[in-house]
Amino acid sequence: MQEMYTIGIDLGGTKIEAAAITLSGEIIHSHSILTKVTAGYPGVKAQLVEIIHTITSLLPANSLLGIGIGVPGQVEAKTGDVIFAPNLQWHQVPLLQDLEEACNSPIFVLNDLRAITVGEWLFGAGKNSSNLFCMFIGTGIGGGMICEGRLMQGSENSFGEVGHTPVNFKGPICTCGNHGCLEAYAGGWAIARNAKERIQADPSKGKAILKHCSRVEDINATHVFQAYREGDPLASEVVEEAIEALIAGCIGVVNLTNPEKLILGGGVLNGFQGFFQRIKRGIEKGALKVAVRSLEIVPAALGKHSGVIGAAAMVIHNQKRGNVGNETTYKL
Amino acid sequence: MQEMYTIGIDLGGTKIEAAAITLSGEIIHSHSILTKVTAGYPGVKAQLVEIIHTITSLLPANSLLGIGIGVPGQVEAKTGDVIFAPNLQWHQVPLLQDLEEACNSPIFVLNDLRAITVGEWLFGAGKNSSNLFCMFIGTGIGGGMICEGRLMQGSENSFGEVGHTPVNFKGPICTCGNHGCLEAYAGGWAIARNAKERIQADPSKGKAILKHCSRVEDINATHVFQAYREGDPLASEVVEEAIEALIAGCIGVVNLTNPEKLILGGGVLNGFQGFFQRIKRGIEKGALKVAVRSLEIVPAALGKHSGVIGAAAMVIHNQKRGNVGNETTYKL
Numbered sequence: 001m002q003e004m005y006t007i008g009i010d011l012g013g014t015k016i017e018a019a020a021i022t023l024s025g026e027i028i029h030s031h032s033i034l035t036k037v038t039a040g041y042p043g044v045k046a047q048l049v050e051i052i053h054t055i056t057s058l059l060p061a062n063s064l065l066g067i068g069i070g071v072p073g074q075v076e077a078k079t080g081d082v083i084f085a086p087n088l089q090w091h092q093v094p095l096l097q098d099l100e101e102a103c104n105s106p107i108f109v110l111n112d113l114r115a116i117t118v119g120e121w122l123f124g125a126g127k128n129s130s131n132l133f134c135m136f137i138g139t140g141i142g143g144g145m146i147c148e149g150r151l152m153q154g155s156e157n158s159f160g161e162v163g164h165t166p167v168n169f170k171g172p173i174c175t176c177g178n179h180g181c182l183e184a185y186a187g188g189w190a191i192a193r194n195a196k197e198r199i200q201a202d203p204s205k206g207k208a209i210l211k212h213c214s215r216v217e218d219i220n221a222t223h224v225f226q227a228y229r230e231g232d233p234l235a236s237e238v239v240e241e242a243i244e245a246l247i248a249g250c251i252g253v254v255n256l257t258n259p260e261k262l263i264l265g266g267g268v269l270n271g272f273q274g275f276f277q278r279i280k281r282g283i284e285k286g287a288l289k290v291a292v293r294s295l296e297i298v299p300a301a302l303g304k305h306s307g308v309i310g311a312a313a314m315v316i317h318n319q320k321r322g323n324v325g326n327e328t329t330y331k332l
Numbered sequence: 333m334q335e336m337y338t339i340g341i342d343l344g345g346t347k348i349e350a351a352a353i354t355l356s357g358e359i360i361h362s363h364s365i366l367t368k369v370t371a372g373y374p375g376v377k378a379q380l381v382e383i384i385h386t387i388t389s390l391l392p393a394n395s396l397l398g399i400g401i402g403v404p405g406q407v408e409a410k411t412g413d414v415i416f417a418p419n420l421q422w423h424q425v426p427l428l429q430d431l432e433e434a435c436n437s438p439i440f441v442l443n444d445l446r447a448i449t450v451g452e453w454l455f456g457a458g459k460n461s462s463n464l465f466c467m468f469i470g471t472g473i474g475g476g477m478i479c480e481g482r483l484m485q486g487s488e489n490s491f492g493e494v495g496h497t498p499v500n501f502k503g504p505i506c507t508c509g510n511h512g513c514l515e516a517y518a519g520g521w522a523i524a525r526n527a528k529e530r531i532q533a534d535p536s537k538g539k540a541i542l543k544h545c546s547r548v549e550d551i552n553a554t555h556v557f558q559a560y561r562e563g564d565p566l567a568s569e570v571v572e573e574a575i576e577a578l579i580a581g582c583i584g585v586v587n588l589t590n591p592e593k594l595i596l597g598g599g600v601l602n603g604f605q606g607f608f609q610r611i612k613r614g615i616e617k618g619a620l621k622v623a624v625r626s627l628e629i630v631p632a633a634l635g636k637h638s639g640v641i642g643a644a645a646m647v648i649h650n651q652k653r654g655n656v657g658n659e660t661t662y663k664l
Contacts, residue, residue, distance in 0.1 A: 154590025
């Protein structure tokens with residue numbers, strides 16, 4: 001029998017990564033280009049069509065099962081329309097329909113973190129588990145959940161938006177307008193902001209961070225982590241608070257949803273060694289006994305290609321389920 | 333065809349309520365006795381057997397489909413063993429097995445709030461909805477979730493334990509040992525405790541509450557609500573904080589799990605008029621747009637018999653699914 005492939009695409013605000021992937025999750029070709037966000041939806045759509053053709057041309061004829069696209073935004077489950085993707089400046093675009101017409105192959109469009117969740121489940125840290133929560137801590141914080149062998153979607157396809165869990169209702173304002181969200185403490189943008197605000201309040205304190213970055217307005221989370229590793233008190237305050245917030249956010253998730261695996265990934269988590277272990281211990285100490293009794297807390301396993309593998313995994317999962325169309329449906 | 337019935341039992345630390353219920357959720361007989369907690373597991377088990385026999389004797393022969401028992405504690409899904417029920421002082425008791433031997437009828441044992449969730453779903457505020465979260469705010473806070481037409485169980489059957497979501501990781505200690513849980517602000521016990529602590533810190537302030545209750549150690553949530561309605565500043569501080577915490581907790585739930593209905597019930601919610609509306613408005617203002625776009629926030633509908641109806645609903649739900657045994661299983 002002919003070997004079949006899928007194409008996974010990780011569509012980001014900076015770059016588009018595409019890869020041809022085997023049914024067991026291995027990458028056989030990959031290709032990456034910078035995203036022309038300023039070219040608007042038509043421009044980026046043309047880039048997607050081109051990269052799909054490039055990858056398809058490398059595959060044997062009739063070997064393509066389908067194409068999965070992970071989008072940094074909100075996707076309408078049934079239609080595959082992208083409702084809102086701030087980093088791409090997209091509002092309500094019919095991505096699935098447009099690509100299906102241009103590419104003559106089944107297309108699946110879904111949120112990027114939900115895609116990575118499916119990838120970790122089928123091919124990564126969540127293999128052989130049917131109840132898991134994936135949390136990704138990068139510039140923003142998001143996630144996805146598998147319950148009893150199903151990708152949770154919720155009523156508007158946003159199940160897993162863990163970044164906007166209030167972990168301190170008296171806390172600082174978040175980009176969403178609410179107070180004390182997990183992301184407002186532990187997202188990369190917040191770590192940077194919270195350091196900047198402290199320096200602006202007391203400029204005598206910022207020196208260790210400003211060694212790595214000359215101007216206060218240019219501080220990012222990496223600079224804060226560098227100063228933290230050097231023992232800087234201001235950076236410590238910001239990072240320790242981020243860790244406490246992450247522990248609280250994870251405790252909320254495991255107490256509420258009782259997964260058997262909590263998979264943690266993302267750039268902030270990799271910001272320094274020991275971060276993961278601190279969070280793991282904090283959860284194990286603070287969560288309900290019933291919630292941690294059989295809980296495994298593990299780092300994400302797919303690494304930097306998780307986006308393309310996840311998008312491809314979604315195609316494989318949907319095909320296995322015999323689903324027609326974009327939506328992941330399950331028998332009741 | 334003969335009409336069939338189920339028996340629903342709400343087993344509480346104070347009383348045991350049992351009712352015979354039609355397949356459309358109507359109560360036809362009900363009976364209630366005080367729980368002899370001090371008689372230990374054998375004593376309470378004997379009470380259960382007796383009340384089951386009393387209700388069964390009122391039904392036509394061969395008309396009993398099964399008996400559902402909602403337990404205030406943690407239940408092992410497969411076996412129906414009660415792992416831990418603090419108000420009953422039970423640790424690891426084989427309730428399902430013992431009752432099945434004594435009653436010669438299919439028995440279903442589950443957590444009381446998960447039972448009420450199924451009841452609200454089949455017969456109450458959640459009818460015709462397949463994605464809903466129920467939250468009950470009483471002495472403690474708990475809940476349950478239906479996703480895509482399925483009762484969520486989690487890996488240890490504790491999906492829905494929303495009371496121990498941290499809403500302020502810098503907040504007061506909770507009975508679970510962690511800090512700033514939702515329940516540590518808004519559970520009835522916490523409303524009482526938080527008022528007591530404030531009075532103990534400044535005895536000049538407690539007068540309005542102490543009008544309703546002579547000694548500080550006897551203050552309960554009802555006294556605090558009475559003083560709140562009279563405009564007492566200390567009671568206001570405690571209750572306003574509870575409302576803010578509840579809004580934050582609900583925002584966390586709807587952002588994370590994206591239900592189409594959030595059903596709120598329980599004694600604290602009914603503590604004063606306007607409480608429900610305040611919480612509803614707070615959620616609608618503070619949650620993510622995607623999470624509230626199609627969200628309905630509604631009060632629980634089953635009222636004081638929700639426990640027995642819920643326990644019976646679980647029997648009906650399991651029978652409809654053709655399940656054998658205690659566990660609610662679904663096809664993948």
